[in-house]
Amino acid sequence: xxxxxxxxLIVALSTLGSALMVVTTRNLIHAxxxxxxxxxxxxxxxxxxxxxxxAVVQVVVYIGAIAILFIFAVMLxxxxxxxxxxxxxxxxxxxxxxxxxxxxGLAFLLQGWNxxxxxxxxxxxxxxxxxxxxxxxxxxxxYVLPFEVASVLLLAALVGAVYIAFxxx
Amino acid sequence: MNFWNDxxxxxxxxxxxxxxxxxxxxxxxxxxxxFLGVFLLITILMVLDIFLVWIERKVVARFQDRIGPNxxxxxxxxxxxxDIIKLIIKEDTTPDGADKVVYNLAxxxxxxxxxxxxxxxxxxxxxxxxxxxxxxxFLIAAGAIGTLSIIMAGWSSNNKFAxxxxxxxxxxxxxxxxxxxxxxxxxxxxxGSMDMNVIIQSQNIWYFILSPLGAxxxxxxxxxELGRAPFDLAEGESELVAGFNIEYSGMKFGMFYAGELLHAxxxxxxxxxxxxxxxxxxxxxxxxxxxxxLILVIKAMIGYWVIMWVKYTMMRIRIDQMLGFNWKFLTPxxxxxxxxxxxxxxxxxxxxxxxxITGMFLSNVVVGWIAxxxxxxxxxxxxxxxxxxxxxxEAHH
Numbered sequence: 001x002x003x004x005x006x007x008x009l010i011v012a013l014s015t016l017g018s019a020l021m022v023v024t025t026r027n028l029i030h031a032x033x034x035x036x037x038x039x040x041x042x043x044x045x046x047x048x049x050x051x052x053x054x055a056v057v058q059v060v061v062y063i064g065a066i067a068i069l070f071i072f073a074v075m076l077x078x079x080x081x082x083x084x085x086x087x088x089x090x091x092x093x094x095x096x097x098x099x100x101x102x103x104x105g106l107a108f109l110l111q112g113w114n115x116x117x118x119x120x121x122x123x124x125x126x127x128x129x130x131x132x133x134x135x136x137x138x139x140x141x142x143y144v145l146p147f148e149v150a151s152v153l154l155l156a157a158l159v160g161a162v163y164i165a166f167x168x169x
Numbered sequence: 170m171n172f173w174n175d176x177x178x179x180x181x182x183x184x185x186x187x188x189x190x191x192x193x194x195x196x197x198x199x200x201x202x203x204f205l206g207v208f209l210l211i212t213i214l215m216v217l218d219i220f221l222v223w224i225e226r227k228v229v230a231r232f233q234d235r236i237g238p239n240x241x242x243x244x245x246x247x248x249x250x251x252d253i254i255k256l257i258i259k260e261d262t263t264p265d266g267a268d269k270v271v272y273n274l275a276x277x278x279x280x281x282x283x284x285x286x287x288x289x290x291x292x293x294x295x296x297x298x299x300x301x302x303x304x305x306x307f308l309i310a311a312g313a314i315g316t317l318s319i320i321m322a323g324w325s326s327n328n329k330f331a332x333x334x335x336x337x338x339x340x341x342x343x344x345x346x347x348x349x350x351x352x353x354x355x356x357x358x359x360x361g362s363m364d365m366n367v368i369i370q371s372q373n374i375w376y377f378i379l380s381p382l383g384a385x386x387x388x389x390x391x392x393x394e395l396g397r398a399p400f401d402l403a404e405g406e407s408e409l410v411a412g413f414n415i416e417y418s419g420m421k422f423g424m425f426y427a428g429e430l431l432h433a434x435x436x437x438x439x440x441x442x443x444x445x446x447x448x449x450x451x452x453x454x455x456x457x458x459x460x461x462x463l464i465l466v467i468k469a470m471i472g473y474w475v476i477m478w479v480k481y482t483m484m485r486i487r488i489d490q491m492l493g494f495n496w497k498f499l500t501p502x503x504x505x506x507x508x509x510x511x512x513x514x515x516x517x518x519x520x521x522x523x524x525x526i527t528g529m530f531l532s533n534v535v536v537g538w539i540a541x542x543x544x545x546x547x548x549x550x551x552x553x554x555x556x557x558x559x560x561x562x563e564a565h566h
Contacts (some may be wrong), residue, residue, distance in 0.1 A: 002218075029324060033271065036317060064313025064346070068339060068410060071320055130302050130363065134566040 002119075008048055015041035024087070028074045036067045050123055053130045172458055177206065186353065199432055204487045221250040221433035222431040222477055224470075225477065232481040259419035267416065271325035276417065276424035278318035281353055283432045286311050290438060291366040293461035305353045308439065309346060312394055315432075316342045318355040319403070319413050322425070334412025337488055338403030341393050344401075344495045349390035351503040355383040355510055356443045358525040369447035374526060377444040380510060384444040386503050391436040392476055393495075394427065399483040400491060437472025440546070441465065445472075502540045507538050 009053040016038040026032050046055035123129075134143040172179045181202050188198035223238065223246060230237025238245030259346015263269060288298040289307050295361055301307055316339055357363050360371040360378060379386045393400040404412040414425045444469055448454045454461035486494070513532045517525045 003200075027268075029268075029271075033321070052301060053303050053306070055526070056303045056310045059310035060306060061311055063317065064310065068313075068320065071324075072336075072339070075324065075336075076209065139346065163277060 004048065008045070011041050011048070015055065016047070026087075028078065029071060032067060032070045032074060035070065036063050040065055049120075051129065053133060111142045173459075176458060177296050184539070187482045207298070210287060213444075214284060214287060215427075217434075218427045219249045219253065220246075221434055221473075222252060222427070225430055226475075228474065228477045229481050232478070253423070256420050258399070261421070262416075262418045264329040264354075264416045268325040268327070271321050272416075273421070275318050275322035275325060276421045276428075278314060278321065279430040280424045282311050282315035282318060283428050283435055284436050284441075285314070289365050290435075290442070290465075292446060292465060293367055294370075294454060296458050296462070297366060300364060300366055302362065302364050304368075305357055305363040306352065309350055313344065313350075314551075315394075322417070323413040326413075328416050329413045330409045330411070331413050333402045333563035334405070334409045337405070337412055338396050339401055340488065341396060341403065341491060343392045345490060345499075346359065346497045348386055348495065348503040349394065351500075352383050352390065352444070353386040354507055355380050358511060358514060365442055365447075368451060369442060370383050372446040372449060374522075375444065375446050377463050378526060379529040380444070380506075380533055381530065382537045383503075383510070384440070385505070386499060387443065388440060389499065390441065392479060393491075395436060395476070397429075397433065397476065398480040399486045401480075401485055402491065405485065413444055413550055432478050433554065434469060435475045437474075437476060438465065438469035440472040440475075441468035478481040485547035497542055498540070502536070505540070506533070506536050 014040055018041065019036045021034040022031050023040060025034060043055040043058040046052075046058060060078060137147045138144055181247070184205070185195075185198045187193055188201060193201075226248070227237040238248035241251055263272060286308065289301050289304045291297040303396050319338045319342070320335050323331045323333075323338070326332075356376050359376055360368040362371075363370065396403050403409075409415070414422055417425060442465075447463040447468070449460035450464045450468075456462060481487040504515070509532050513528055517528045518561050520528070
């Protein structure tokens with residue numbers, strides 16, 4: 001086993017472990033902090049895949065903004081931070097069944113795929129993924145339309161949030 | 170390749186030779202050498218941090234017309250060591266009802282969020298931790314971890330003062346991240362890269378000259394990110410006693426304190442790197458990497474001094490003033506400046522160097538002047554709104 005594989009296994013296990021803690025812990029703040037740990041581990045996986053830009057954006061957006069927002073929302077809306085209700089709803093068996101089936105289906109599909117035992121080729125030197133991504137996002141021949149549509153959607157969400165919070169006198 | 174031209178590489182090759190000579194695996198030896206390099210950098214930074222305590226105390230004393238520490242050692246240089254011994258032998262308290270794991274993790278994360286920044290600081294042309302092509306964003310990502318550490322400290326202490334302080338600090342940090350990120354785009358735009366080393370290499374003209382307003386807004390946002398005066402409402406001694414770190418004692422408090430000082434020094438360094446050419450000064454950085462480090466440290470110290478200067482001469486602002494200043498003034502101004510800089514940069518790309526410099530500088534002045542005029546008109550209106558009825562009452566008497 002190469003060093004990279006060992007690191008991947010450790011990171012993948014910590015991602016899954018923290019994700020499990022998010023849904024099982026009773027304390028909501030602890031759940032949010034475990035979520036931060038999960039998101040951070042995902043960022044490490046991006047780094048292992050040579051996607052440094054995605055890794056940093058993952059930390060900035062998910063930990064720096066979304067997780068902090070979660071923590072704020074929990075702190076400001078809950079008096080008792082302990083969740084006392086049942087952790088499962090009556091449909092738990094259906095969810096478990098679906099998850100099991102998806103896993104089995106994916107495992108079945110990937111059985112014949114030979115990519116699992118391959119190691120990734122090294123990137124050519126001077127390969128600049130960031131400027132390539134930037135070009136693709138702003139080029140009319142590539143993804144400028146989806147990019148703009150997404151930004152208009154986000155702007156609409158922003159305006160909506162301001163409208164809801166606006167105090168009409 | 171000799172020691173004076175590339176000391177780190179020479180030392181690394183030498184050490185790796187020794188390790189593999191002992192029969193160690195080549196990959197393992199490499200990992201070990203890299204680990205030792207990181208360990209060395211962190212050790213130097215922590216030792217530097219000890220002296221930053223002395224520098225901070227001396228400078229604040231001068232600003233307040235005092236002498237500062239002067240008893241222990243020459244010029245009081247041994248004072249920080251006495252402080253450290255005091256912090257270490259203090260009782261380590263944990264408040265009742267505190268969330269122990271989170272409570273103990275917060276100071277470590279706070280220190281870590283500062284130390285991690287040094288991974289991308291180019292100390293010299295050949296000496297840098299990682300040549301990250303998203304260095305500028307990394308700066309913001311490390312700030313996100315700092316924000317997290319403060320909210321963890323505030324919440325886990327089980328103290329209302331700590332909680333309010335934590336909330337305030339996070340409000341400041343989340344708010345000022347917007348103008349900071351916008352201003353980080355300006356050096357990125359000039360250099361055509363987010364890589365710190367490329368940004369330094371392309372500064373034949375300091376970006377401070379091309380974008381003085383951008384440098385100023387970055388400094389303001391950095392001071393807010395540090396939680397220093399005039400944005401130190403998270404500490405607010407008169408209202409919150411000490412803010413988010415109120416329940417911490419001994420070295421755990423020391424971690425927050427030392428982290429804050431090192432953070433200020435680090436942001437002084439980033440100010441120098443992004444707008445004042447980093448380790449470059451009249452070609453001296455080509456002579457020796459050691460000279461380059463010296464130049465960077467001097468520039469970072471000057472930046473740190475400016476941050477202290479602001480801290481010890483300004484008074485604290487209220488949270489509503491802070492939010493209004495950021496969202497109604499600084500954020501729109503930074504967006505306008507970014508648009509203006511992008512436009513001018515494209516228009517003047519092929520022009521003569523002097524025309525380019527003058528054009529960029531003047532466009533900054535114009536944007537700043539318009540912003541100040543708008544702010545003045547708004548302030549005048551606000552003053553009239555508040556003072557108007559009062560005058561009427563006075564006339565009545």
